[in-house]
Amino acid sequence: xxxxxxxxxxxxxxxxxxxxxxxxxxxxxxxxxxxxxxxxxxxxxxxxxxxxxxxxxxxxxxxxxxxxxxxxxxxxxxxxxxxxxxxxxxxxxxxxxxxxxxxxxxxxxxxxxxxxxxxxxxxxxxxxxxx
Amino acid sequence: xxxxxxxxxxxxxxxxxxxxxxxxxxxxxxxxxxxxxxxxxxxxxxxxxxxxxxxxxxxxxxxxxxxxxxxxxxxxxxxxxxxxxxxxxxxxxxxxxxxxxxxxxxxxxxxxxxxxxxxxxxxxxxxxxxx
DNA sequence: ATGTGGCCTCCAGTTACTGGAGGGTCAAGG
DNA sequence: CCTTGACCCTCCAGTAACTGGAGGCCACAT
Numbered sequence: 001x002x003x004x005x006x007x008x009x010x011x012x013x014x015x016x017x018x019x020x021x022x023x024x025x026x027x028x029x030x031x032x033x034x035x036x037x038x039x040x041x042x043x044x045x046x047x048x049x050x051x052x053x054x055x056x057x058x059x060x061x062x063x064x065x066x067x068x069x070x071x072x073x074x075x076x077x078x079x080x081x082x083x084x085x086x087x088x089x090x091x092x093x094x095x096x097x098x099x100x101x102x103x104x105x106x107x108x109x110x111x112x113x114x115x116x117x118x119x120x121x122x123x124x125x126x127x128x129x130x131x
Numbered sequence: 132x133x134x135x136x137x138x139x140x141x142x143x144x145x146x147x148x149x150x151x152x153x154x155x156x157x158x159x160x161x162x163x164x165x166x167x168x169x170x171x172x173x174x175x176x177x178x179x180x181x182x183x184x185x186x187x188x189x190x191x192x193x194x195x196x197x198x199x200x201x202x203x204x205x206x207x208x209x210x211x212x213x214x215x216x217x218x219x220x221x222x223x224x225x226x227x228x229x230x231x232x233x234x235x236x237x238x239x240x241x242x243x244x245x246x247x248x249x250x251x252x253x254x255x256x257x258x259x260x261x262x
Numbered sequence: 263a264t265g266t267g268g269c270c271t272c273c274a275g276t277t278a279c280t281g282g283a284g285g286g287t288c289a290a291g292g
Numbered sequence: 293c294c295t296t297g298a299c300c301c302t303c304c305a306g307t308a309a310c311t312g313g314a315g316g317c318c319a320c321a322t
Contacts, residue, residue, distance in 0.1 A: 044257070044259070047257075047259060048256050048257050051255070051256045052256050054231075055231050055234060055235055055256075056228070056231045056235075065253070065256065068250075068253065069253050069256070069257060071248075072248060073248060074248045074250070075245065075246040075247065075248065076242055076243050076244055076245060076246075076247055076248060076249060076250040076252075077244045077245055077246060079242065079250045079252050079253055080239060080242045080243075080244035080250070080252065081244075083235060083238065083239050083242070083252050084239055086235065087232065087235050087236060087239055090228055090231055090232050090235065091232065093228060094225065094228050094229070094232065097187070097221055097224060097225050097228070098225070100185075100186050100187045100221055101218065101221050101222065101225065103186060104186055104187075104214060104217065104218050104221065105218060107214065108211060108214050108215055108218055111207050111210065111211045111214070112207050112208075112211075113207055113208045113211035113212075114206065114207060114208055115206040115207075115208060116206065116207055117202075117203060117204065117205045117206070117207060118207060119199075119205070119207035119210045119211070121207075121210050121211065121214050122196070122199065122200050122210055124182070125179050125182045125183050125186075125196065125200070126175070126178075126179050126200055128175070128178060
């Protein structure tokens with residue numbers, strides 16, 4: 001399979017696949033013409049990567065997960081730990097976003113949004129921090 | 132005021148303040164010894180920036196908001212639009228995170244997390260995409 | 263004089279790609 | 293046989309918003 005084929009199958013852009021090779025996530029063979037030659041194994045790994053990335057795992061997490069995936073003697077506890085830590089990061093980020101959202105939606109609602117300059121949003125941003 | 136003073140007042144790291152000068156958000160004067168010399172105006176702008184960044188606005192948004200803040204003839208509608216668009220981005224990101232969270236927390240719960248290799252997390256990641 | 267801390271500039275690295283330039287390769291149509 | 297268009301290749305640079313570090317000046321207290 002050429003890179004275009006695995007791109008279509010995995011949903012990953014061609015550029016991204018080349019990048020994944022650069023950073024050592026996959027190691028496809030090369031044809032005599034220099035084209036990357038993907039086996040089923042790599043096509044499968046790319047789908048794995050695409051799904052893991054879609055769940056928000058970092059590239060380093062993906063590297064770890066891929067190693068565990070290929071290790072028949074893994075302990076599921078190791079996988080679970082990686083996932084759990086990622087879940088914690090997601091939850092932290094959701095909490096951050098929720099706080100921003102609450103503040104901001106409140107301010108947006110309070111702003112008239114007309115042609116006058118008075119604006120509670122700017123007032124809030126410009127108010128001296130409470131020390 | 133030296134950079135350390137405005138850093139303490141705004142809560143922004145010294146490095147960040149220098150960076151903000153680099154990209155033209157602030158333009159402090161210089162003392163004869165080369166030190167940046169901040170006036171109240173800049174200290175205030177830095178607090179503004181800190182708050183806007185804490186609400187997740189991008190630097191470019193901050194640039195726009197700062198310009199509006201300094202423009203007595205602004206229309207609050209312009210401010211509101213910037214904020215509303217940012218709120219939309221936040222909501223989109225929250226939805227993305229929630230989807231990740233739902234999938235991942237389900238998988239984490241399903242994983243035994245013991246010393247055996249069987250793992251629903253890896254099974255999910257490794258399953259061929261449904262085409 | 264010396265030590266400590268604050269300040270300076272410039273360079274490089276971070277994350278995970280993405281775009282583009284410049285240039286080979288392959289299969290089909292004329 | 294040649295050309296055309298779709299692929300493929302490498303290498304370089306840029307993105308967002310900083311952050312860390314090297315190397316070195318400046319100010320003030322001892």
